[in-house]
Amino acid sequence: MDIPGYPARKAALRLLDAVLRRGETLDQAAGGALQGLRGGPDRALARALAGEALRWLTDLDALIDSATRQVLPVDAKPRAALRLMLAGWLRLDTPPHAVIATGLPLLAGGPRRLAHGVFSTLVKRGVRLPDAPTLPEPVRQRWGARADAIAAGLANPPPLDLTLRDPAATADWAQRLDGMSLMPGHVRLPRGTAVENLEGFEQGAWWVQDLAASLPARLLGPGEGRRVLDLCAAPGGKTLQLAAAGWQVTALDASAKRIERMEANLARTGLAAKIVKADALDWLPSAPFDAVLLDAPCTATGTARRHPDVLHRIGQRQIVEMADLQAALLARARDFVKPGGTLVFATCSLERAEGEAQAEAVTLQPAPIAIAELPAGLVPSPQGWVRTDPAMLDQAGGLDGFFIARWHLPS
Structure with a gap:
């Protein structure tokens, strides 16, 4: 199907299925799920969509359930497609019309009207996600009194941390890379930084950690x-x-x-x-x-x-x-x-x-x-x-x- 952005969404759907149904890690699933994608941007988009859907899964499911008369089974394909559609709109700032154009084809031969109706209803309502993801209840119970604070720390992917080969050069590398340091031998950069293109990579001056x-x-x-x-x-x-x-x-x-x-x-x-x-x-x-x-x-x-x-x-x-x-x-x-x-x-x-x-x-x-x-x-x-x-x-x-x-x- 020759729709720009569709192959990445289809790959993201495979990633979700591998994690939620087969218990694989995102890294384990990536080898098979991302096969056939052309270029790094599509692979990055598929990982980002699946990652945000998993990060906010409890909240996305609550939104979906609020817009359906009958609760969709947790493993139903329309629910999975809607999770990705909502993650694209609410977390990656994809315009609703683009979400519909790339998301509904995931349900070829299936209940597209249902997914379209649920998504459109939520867009009209102007729904938003909470400030912090809602943890699955078993996780919340395990993490106890710190659960709410930890959840707030999970709202976004992390920045990029580098460990320096020479801690004495911390101030120099922080300036050269336009980063910040939280202790000697450490430099922090914004997430999304292309590691291989950074000064010092080829020279082995630092590593990601x-x-x-x-x-x-x-x-x-x-x-x-x-x-x-x-x-x-x-x-x-x-x-x-x-x-x-x-x-x-x-x-x-x-x-x-x-x-x-x-x-x-x-x-x-x-x-x-x-x-x-x-x-x-x-x-x-x-x-x-x-x-x-x-x-x-x-x-x-x-x-x-x-x-x-x-x-x-x-x-x-x-x-x-x-x-x-x-x-x-x-x-x-x-x-x-x-x-x-x-x-x-x-x-x-x-x-x-x-x-x-x-x-x-x-x-x-x-x-x-x-x-x-x-x-x-x-x-x-x-x-x-x-x-x-x-x-x-x-x-x-x-x-x-x-x-x-x-x-x-x-x-």
Whole structure:
């Protein structure tokens, strides 16, 4: 069908189906759903439409239900098409006539009149979305007292954070890139920035890394030639940080594809690390390390700003499975640290079972994180842990949800 913008909408419909019906991530679904799209703009539009539909799904469904006599099944194709049409109009500022022209063909051979009627009714009403997305009820219950604040932090995709190879050049790079810095070694740019076109990319002066994701490696301090193990290391942001800070890095990961990306980033930045492809639960080092950083696999609910699919894919089953894996990895990581060494544990999850509950089970001597080690505006917990969420540093653009704890092993 030769309608400008239609192929991107059709791809967005496939993305929604993959996430909501098959439980895939947006990244997993993209390979198949975006096939056949010509050029980057169409692919970006499909991802943006699907992402905004997922971010605001509860509110979009409420609008749709307010304009129908009979409630459409949650998996009905007209509902999916209307979600995308409303996301295009209310979130991407697509004019209603263009939404109709590109959205109704999604229902070829189906109830176009129904979708047209619902959308037109909502346009005539002049409906708007709330200031913050309404969280699915199971998510709201899990996130408890912070749920409303976190929801406000999810209203928009995140800005672009860069970690610098040389923290001493922070002021220089912030000026050259016309960005802002929230701590040494960090520069923040507006979202939508084309990374490959930025000054310093080809020279490897920086890499893309959310500010919260950069904190765990920072908490190990300067390496001064000491040995560190980065467990579950790929795609390599923390490996790059540790190497730049003077550590002798061993980076372990089980995914060959993700290791390829890490190797490319090491080559671009001119930094060095010993890469090991292995399962952390089976692997044994030849000698213990001065420090171990375990950024453990998790449900990644803390990345909901850029991956709103986690709001709808993740439930108690996945949380329990990941928490069990994290506990096993923590036990292994502890054995890899030499006496007097340091262990840092982190997850990009907002779930207590993947953060505080893991730290409470560790019997090592705590090494409390100090406020001076964090960006202005972040405060450690009374236990000396760090818990971030998307509502924090909101005036500066927010940050991902993370949990971080640190311990020392007895000498």
